[in-house]
């Protein structure tokens with residue numbers, strides 16, 4: 001394994017811990033990963049959900065919590081690399097980006113939409129930015145736009161494949177037939193299409209592959225395809241350091257292959273989650289929204305089948321029967337609680 005160089009910053013180990021909302025990756029998990037030489041990512045999705053003012057002022061509370069968790073993570077991992085994952089679909093996305101920059105985030109990774117305006121929002125801050133892409137087409141759109149509008153390019157690219165957790169950039173039909181996607185080929189095409197921009201801007205654009213990375217063989221496989229590193233999320237949930245409740249972690253350990261399902265989230269995107277009473281309930285009936293938590297653009301509280309913020313907060317707090325438990329496709333392979341250090345010891349070669 002070679003260190004991951006992103007411009008003037010360098011991670012000793014080319015492993016990024018994927019951002020996990022709501023509340024699954026905050027300062028504890030991210031700092032533990034950064035201490036091991038990887039890059040720890042805090043998810044900004046409703047990051048302030050357990051702060052006293054959250055019920056009244058979600059966005060302001062989240063902006064405060066972004067600064068709090070970045071500061072804590074940096075204190076807990078001196079010299080380590082800490083970043084944030086900010087979904088483009090977040091309401092008032094630009095304020096979240098600014099708050100993270102002001103708090104001194106080293107990295108911003110943005111998906112769930114095309115982060116077209118990201119270069120403009122981070123201007124003047126020494127932060128490295130990466131779009132999350134799932135296809136060559138989306139990669140080309142973003143790189144062309146950034147080139148044309150801002151005369152810049154990505155500092156790195158995260159490719160998120162169909163085996164990842166959380167919201168996914170694929171249709172339900174594609175996710176039902178993952179093998180037919182021939183995704184290795186897509187990865188190679190994405191890696192090939194960034195080369196023009198590397199030449200134009202005379203800098204390298206490292207590519208990180210995410211989705212279903214479980215062991216050393218998976219890492220070696222994507223490095224052979226031309227990747228520079230990996231992003232891993234699901235495995236980090238069953239660690240002592242993960243910020244979710246014990247019940248959440250136990251649900252991961254109990255999950256069997258047949259429990260892993262694709263759900264359509266209220267915002268219309270598919271996501272992967274563990275089948276539980278909540279998922280069965282929303283299949284049968286709509287759960288009316290009593291209160292809007294101002295999370296995502298394009299969600300209409302009057303029509304949404306359920307409130308995704310409420311469902312994710314219930315899950316992270318351990319109320320699993322009323323919660324949505326996002327997970328990656330390999331969650332059934334997890335057998336024991338571990339630590340971030342042990343995962344690094346196992347994966348690094």
Ligand SMILES: Cc1cc2nc3c(=O)[nH]c(=O)nc-3n(C[C@H](O)[C@H](O)[C@H](O)COP(=O)(O)O)c2cc1C
Pocket residue numbers: 017018019020021022024043045085087110111112132160163164165166167210211212213231232233234235325326327328329330
């Ligand atoms: C519980 C959970 C929550 C996630 N939340 C987010 C999120 O808020 N934003 C995002 O861009 N990706 C999210 N992801 C995706 C991860 O960051 C990561 O890219 C992906 O899960 C990697 O695949 P793996 O879980 O198989 O390792 C989430 C994944 C999980 C498992």
